Amino acid sequence: MTDGIRKLLVEKGKEELEAPWRPYPFTKDKDADKLLNDLKHYPHAFVIACICDRQMKAEKAWLVPYLLQQRIGTFEFSSLCALAIENLKHHMGKPTSLHRFTPTTAKNIHSALALIAHRYGGDASGIWKRKPSSAEVVYRFLELRGVGVKIATMAANILARTFKVKFRDYYSIDISPDVHVRRVFTRLGLMREKAPNEELIYRARALSPEFPGLLDSPAFEIGRNWCRPKKRMCGECFMREECPSASAG
Ligand code: SF4
Known part of the structure; x- marks a missing residue:
């Protein structure tokens, strides 16, 4: 059986x-989904959403990148990366809190942006580009502050299944x-x-x-x-x- x-x-x-690839409904908001599905121009939106996806409902967590974009007025990597931690905390916290644990999540996002700038030249897709092994991709997500095994494997799974990103293996x-x-x-x-x-x-x-x-x-x-x-x-x-x-x- x-x-x-x-x-x-x-x-x-x-x-x-x-x-074949088709946009995935991560949230119930079409503009938020448009940003999250635009892996070509905003790969860091996907990474930020993964970082937010803890200790709150997934649908709300995946809205954070779009709501942050609305508050900041842009989602270009260079602009986000240039934000001081206090500014990022401010945008995430006011007028309403975007996350259940806004100060910690803002710190995690800030740290991830710095790592992406330093390690991948500001292009978050460096985490999964050039057909790495699945273990390497999971490991690279684990290097991001606040990301545990559950989120790291979920991120790799979404990349493979939903975005059709090719890895050397899927073990x-x-x-x-x-x-x-x-x-x-x-x-x-x-x-x-x-x-x-x-x-x-x-x-x-x-x-x-x-x-x-x-x-x-x-x-x-x-x-x-x-x-x-x-x-x-x-x-x-x-x-x-x-x-x-x-x-x-
Ligand atoms: S609905 Fe649940 S219990 Fe029923 S056949 Fe499907 S898996 Fe089994």
């Missing part, structure tokens, strides 16, 4: 990986232990209920060793669309034939 589940998840993951891109993903893996019988995140991560590595994070998106979509916490729409879920928890009807 697990093999059928694995095949379906891998198939769906590959479908997404091989689909080091793990699945993200998101609440939807955990629920779906549990109901599919792929991990124990309330098991630690490591169980999910290693299960995904065992199921899809060449690219464990490939399973992230199919599981997330199942959880968001059909396998809700209190309601299961098994009749519409593409896992219904294989899932041990599928209910009739």
Whole structure:
């Protein structure tokens, strides 16, 4: 039964990986999404959004680059980089706080901008350009202050799956232990209920060793669309034939 589940998840993951690029709806704001999807001109917007994506709702965190652009009046790298830390804190904090932890996040962004200027000549896409290995990309994100393994692998996964950035390999891109993903893996019988995140991560590595994070998106979509916490729409879920928890009807 697990093999059928694995095949379906891998198939769906590959479908997404091989689909042509199209703008991704990171937020519900089309202008914010336009900035985040413009990896060519504003790769640092993507990096800043990743830095903000902690300790607050993702949709709100991914809005920060655009709201910051509105407050500063530009999002050119040189202008952002020239901002003193106090100015950046001011823009992030007033008139309303852009992040739950604005002072710390402003410090993290300021430090990332300095690193990008120094290490990548002001072009954040240096983090992922020229086909590095997945481990190298994850490592480069980890070098940014405030970015942990979860965000670093999520960033590499989005670059590969959504932006179609080519890496030398995909071994080091793990699945993200998101609440939807955990629920779906549990109901599919792929991990124990309330098991630690490591169980999910290693299960995904065992199921899809060449690219464990490939399973992230199919599981997330199942959880968001059909396998809700209190309601299961098994009749519409593409896992219904294989899932041990599928209910009739
Ligand atoms: S078949 Fe039902 S229980 Fe299984 S993953 Fe799909 S919605 Fe969830």
